[in-house]
Amino acid sequence: MTAAATAIPTDAEPTQLDVRDVEQFLYREARFADEHRYDDWEALWTQDGLYWVPANDDDADRMAKMSIIHDNRSRIATRIRQFQTGRRHSQVPHSRLRRVVSNVEILGNAENGDLEVGANFVLVESRERSNELWAGRYTYRLRVVDGAIAMSYKKVALVDNARAIATLSFLI
Amino acid sequence: MTLTDIPTSSSGARGPAAPYDELIEAQRVHGSLYTSPAIFADELEQIWYRTWVYVGHVSEIAEPNDYVRKNIGPQDVIMTRSADGEVHLLLNRCAHRGNLVCEADAGNSSSFRCPYHGWTYRNTGDMLGYPFHGGYGGRGKLDLGLGRVPRVGIYQGFVFGSFAPDGPTLEEHLGEAKGEIDRLVRLSPEGEVEITAGFLKHKARANWKLLAENETDGYHPQFVHASIFSVAQSGIGALYGEKSTAVTRALGNGHSENDLRPEFRRIGAPLGWFGTTEEKVPEYSAAMRARYGDAAEEILIEGAPHVMIFPNLFIAEIQMFTIQPLAANLTVQHVTAVQFKGAPEMNKRMLQQCIGSVGPAGMLLADDTEMYERNQAGVAELRPEWLDVRRGVHREEIDERGLTVGGATDETGMRGFWKHYKHLMTEGRAQ
Numbered sequence: 001m002t003a004a005a006t007a008i009p010t011d012a013e014p015t016q017l018d019v020r021d022v023e024q025f026l027y028r029e030a031r032f033a034d035e036h037r038y039d040d041w042e043a044l045w046t047q048d049g050l051y052w053v054p055a056n057d058d059d060a061d062r063m064a065k066m067s068i069i070h071d072n073r074s075r076i077a078t079r080i081r082q083f084q085t086g087r088r089h090s091q092v093p094h095s096r097l098r099r100v101v102s103n104v105e106i107l108g109n110a111e112n113g114d115l116e117v118g119a120n121f122v123l124v125e126s127r128e129r130s131n132e133l134w135a136g137r138y139t140y141r142l143r144v145v146d147g148a149i150a151m152s153y154k155k156v157a158l159v160d161n162a163r164a165i166a167t168l169s170f171l172i
Numbered sequence: 173m174t175l176t177d178i179p180t181s182s183s184g185a186r187g188p189a190a191p192y193d194e195l196i197e198a199q200r201v202h203g204s205l206y207t208s209p210a211i212f213a214d215e216l217e218q219i220w221y222r223t224w225v226y227v228g229h230v231s232e233i234a235e236p237n238d239y240v241r242k243n244i245g246p247q248d249v250i251m252t253r254s255a256d257g258e259v260h261l262l263l264n265r266c267a268h269r270g271n272l273v274c275e276a277d278a279g280n281s282s283s284f285r286c287p288y289h290g291w292t293y294r295n296t297g298d299m300l301g302y303p304f305h306g307g308y309g310g311r312g313k314l315d316l317g318l319g320r321v322p323r324v325g326i327y328q329g330f331v332f333g334s335f336a337p338d339g340p341t342l343e344e345h346l347g348e349a350k351g352e353i354d355r356l357v358r359l360s361p362e363g364e365v366e367i368t369a370g371f372l373k374h375k376a377r378a379n380w381k382l383l384a385e386n387e388t389d390g391y392h393p394q395f396v397h398a399s400i401f402s403v404a405q406s407g408i409g410a411l412y413g414e415k416s417t418a419v420t421r422a423l424g425n426g427h428s429e430n431d432l433r434p435e436f437r438r439i440g441a442p443l444g445w446f447g448t449t450e451e452k453v454p455e456y457s458a459a460m461r462a463r464y465g466d467a468a469e470e471i472l473i474e475g476a477p478h479v480m481i482f483p484n485l486f487i488a489e490i491q492m493f494t495i496q497p498l499a500a501n502l503t504v505q506h507v508t509a510v511q512f513k514g515a516p517e518m519n520k521r522m523l524q525q526c527i528g529s530v531g532p533a534g535m536l537l538a539d540d541t542e543m544y545e546r547n548q549a550g551v552a553e554l555r556p557e558w559l560d561v562r563r564g565v566h567r568e569e570i571d572e573r574g575l576t577v578g579g580a581t582d583e584t585g586m587r588g589f590w591k592h593y594k595h596l597m598t599e600g601r602a603q
Contacts, residue, residue, distance in 0.1 A: 053533065056277075056370050063520065065370045066508055069533045070524065078403055078528075082535055087399040090542035129377060129545050162277070164373035164504040167545075169538040 015115040015143045019106055022117055022142065025149040026101050030121070033171035034097040038080045041171060046145060046152040049073045053172060058137075058157040068161065068168065090169035097170060099123035101138070114141035114152050125170065132166050135159050188597060189214035196594045198587070199562035203551040206379040212500035218596050219483055220245040221335040224345040226485035226494055227251055227261060227321075229367040230329045231513075232278070237295060240278040244333055245497050249321060250274050251331060252295040255282060259326065261333045262297045263319035273318065284318070293318050328357045329364060330485070336602070348575060349427040352477035356487055359476055360512035361459035367492065367508055369523055372531035374505045378544035379551075380483075380497035381589075383505065386540060387480040387488070388428040388585035390420055391563060396543055400535045407447070411435050416580035420564075422588025423575060426482030430580070433474045442468075445475025446490065446521075453517045476510070480585065482592060490522040491530050501548055505541070507531055561586045 025044075032041040045051075053069035054060045062070055071079060082088050100122050107116040116139065123134040141153035156172050158165070189210040195202035205211055221244070228242045233253040241264065242249045248264040250273075266273050266286040273284040273293060283300055285292045292300040297318040305311045321333035325342025330353060332342050343350065357365050376383065386392065393412040394401075401409040411418050417434040436445045442457070443449055450457035450472070461468040476489040486493040487510070496504040509526035511519045529536040551559065564582025571577045578584030 055372050055531075060370070064368075064523070066372050066523070066531070067527050068372060068531055070527045075528060078400075079535065081403040082399045085399040085402060088539065089396065089399075090538040128549075162373075164375040165532050166375050166377075167538045167541045168532040169542075172533075 014109040014113040017106075017115055017142065017144075017149065019104065021149065022106065022115070023104050025142065025151075026104060026117070026119055026138075026140065029151065029154075030099050030101050034099055036083070036091070036094050036097075036170070038083050038171075042076065042080050044151055045073060045076060046143065046150045047073060048152055049076055050153050051076050052154070053156045053158065053168075054161060056162045058161070068158070068165075069156075069172075088169065090167050095170045096126040097123060099134075107139075110141050110153075112152075114143045116141050123172070130166065134168070134172065136161070186217070188601065192594055192597045196590050199565060200558040200560050201590055203553075203557055203559060206381060206548065206551045207500055209500050212379075212497070214597065215497070216245055218601055219593070220497065221247075222339070222602055223336070223483065223596065224323075224325060224332040224334045224340075224342050225483065226481065227331050227333045229365070230259065230326065230331060231364075231366040231368060233259065235280065237280050237282045238278070239274070239281065239295060241274060241276070243496050244321065244335070248272070249333065250284070250318075254294070254296045258296070259324055259331055260296055261321035261324050261331075262293075262295075263321070265319055266291055267299070267314075267316035267318065268302070328353050345425055346481065347425050347427070348423040348573065349425070349429075349479060349481050352423070352429055352479040352481075352487070355474070355477045356510065358464070358471055359460075360515060361456065361463045362512075362514040363463075364513040366511045366513050368511055369509045369526075371506045371508045374507065374530075374532045374534075374537065374541060376503045376505060376541045376544045377501055378503055378541075378548035379500055380495050380503040381593075382544045382547050383495050383503055384480060384483060384486075385586045385589060386544070387486040387493075388420060388430050388478065389583070390416075390418070390430050390579075391581040391583070392540075392543070396539050397536055399539070404535075412580055414581065418580040420578045420580060420582050420584040421571070421575055422577075422584050422591075423479070424588070424592075426589050426592030427480060428585030428588050429477060429479040430585075432478060436473055436475055440473060442472035443475075444473065446518075446525075448521065453521070456512075456515045456517045459514060480589075482589065491526045493530075503544075505537070507537070561590065 029044055051069060051071040052062060055066050055068050083091055101119050103120040105118045107118050110116050119138045121138055125132040136156055136158040139155040140151050142149050142151055195205055225244045228240060228251045232240045233251055236253055236255045239250055239252040242251050250262045250264050252260045264272050264274050268289055268291050271286050271288040273286045283292050283294055290303040294300055297320050299317045308314055321335055322337045323334040325332045327342055327346060357363055390412040394409050411432050418432045421429050421431050423429060464471055478488055480486050484495040490510050492508055492510050494506045507530045509523040531537060561583045564578040564584060568576050568578045568584060576584055
């Protein structure tokens with residue numbers, strides 16, 4: 001348990017999940033992203049979801065500094081709808097993707113009681129332009145909504161987020 | 173030829189790498205201009221290592237002894253502010269064995285120490301010393317220092333460098349583009365922009381000129397960006413429609429703009445250019461009206477410029493790009509949100525809007541960059557050899573400033589770019 005666990009609001013029960021259930025959720029999320037199953041992927045989000053890919057500093061102030069992605073729930077929906085137009089050229093045709101998610105670790109509870117989970121990933125993207133190797137660390141915050149695990153937060157700290165990187169228009 | 177063969181001043185000039193007069197016509201340009209490594213090397217010499225190139229902004233080195241690593245094409249340039257407040261552009265290369273003297277992206281230090289043999293330099297580029305000085309006959313015996321970009325020019329806080337020891341002044345180079353920078357900074361209630369949000373660095377496997385030409389191409393948005401315009405109910409697309417009253421203007425010296433003011437004036441809504449209203453940013457609006465009085469209404473209606481300053485600075489309203497060419501087929505776009513001094517309400521909105529639009533995952537720029545990369549692949553095909561830049565040539569006019577103006581979707585800006593490029597690569601070559 002992290003120190004944050006002591007700051008849970010009294011009306012929220014901290015989320016407790018078995019690590020195997022957490023892993024199954026992460027693998028499903030990864031598969032939906034790899035296979036461009038946009039509706040299925042979007043359905044994994046809570047209503048207060050935040051999807052964040054920082055730039056230059058893994059712990060940058062996301063309200064004051066540039067991020068590669070900084071989507072609140074509304075912008076996540078816009079991003080998905082843009083894919084679904086069929087005219088998001090940087091994903092037409094789709095990148096071929098496969099990622100490995102590993103080192104899954106339950107880190108404790110966030111202030112709002114969500115379960116915080118860390119994992120590492122390696123991902124190969126294949127496009128006509130090139131193949132790209134992407135790697136980094138995921139941090140998720142999970143809670144149970146209507147009996148199913150959902151994510152309220154996904155942070156992607158790319159190992160090369162301070163360097164020049166190629167177009168990253170798929171779901172990382 | 174390798175990049176290291178290229179002289180870093182105009183003194184080592186060689187002959188043209190290609191018959192540019194034949195490759196650049198008034199209404200078409202040859203595909204080899206985007207693919208030839210020899211032409212790229214020639215461009216470094218005649219353009220990037222000679223003319224004024226945007227490097228950084230004074231707000232990035234606000235305090236004495238601040239420094240930040242920047243670039244001029246492939247050159248690694250340290251922008252420093254010495255204790256006396258002066259701005260210096262130094263090359264990141266020890267005078268001893270050529271090692272990098274600065275590894276950090278930014279920091280605060282009065283000196284740089286080479287890690288290899290401990291030679292040290294002031295942040296003005298002057299040598300401070302070297303260890304075991306007996307090997308050089310004592311202290312202060314070496315007339316060496318860090319390389320310098322010989323000319324540094326600052327306009328409204330924007331710092332430019334020129335490797336040519338003489339030539340046009342920065343103000344002469346900027347010419348009519350100065351007014352566009354003025355238009356940006358006056359949107360700050362303190363009359364200054366700040367570059368404080370850090371940069372995204374987005375790689376494009378494409379020639380730098382494809383980026384520079386696209387920046388004021390008003391023809392592409394309705395096609396490349398249709399996906400985001402449709403889902404975000406954006407009004408941007410209409411600004412670049414067939415019926416738009418906006419214009420494309422060649423500003424001279426290769427600079428160009430999409431002047432959207434006719435549309436914003438027609439709509440007549442303060443902050444309409446940013447998709448918001450004064451009520452939503454009350455402190456900013458009050459500060460602007462306090463500073464500018466009656467003029468504030470017009471300033472807030474007309475909004476920010478959309479201007480490409482040759483060869484590498486692109487201000488797209490709320491976002492600022494610099495173009496860094498690394499090879500004939502490789503370019504890095506550095507992009508950040510413009511921030512207005514004294515406008516925290518606006519800055520938060522501008523930052524978040526910018527993040528949504530630009531960079532590797534940006535809902536606009538990912539698709540632009542996809543086009544650059546496909547374009548680079550396409551221009552390598554053997555036929556029809558040429559790229560067509562004639563759009564709107566029959567309906568251009570000369571405005572009251574003597575500048576060439578085309579319609580919102582016309583290729584007037586590209587033709588202005590090529591006119592200046594051709595001049596620099598032919599009769600305007602360094603002697």
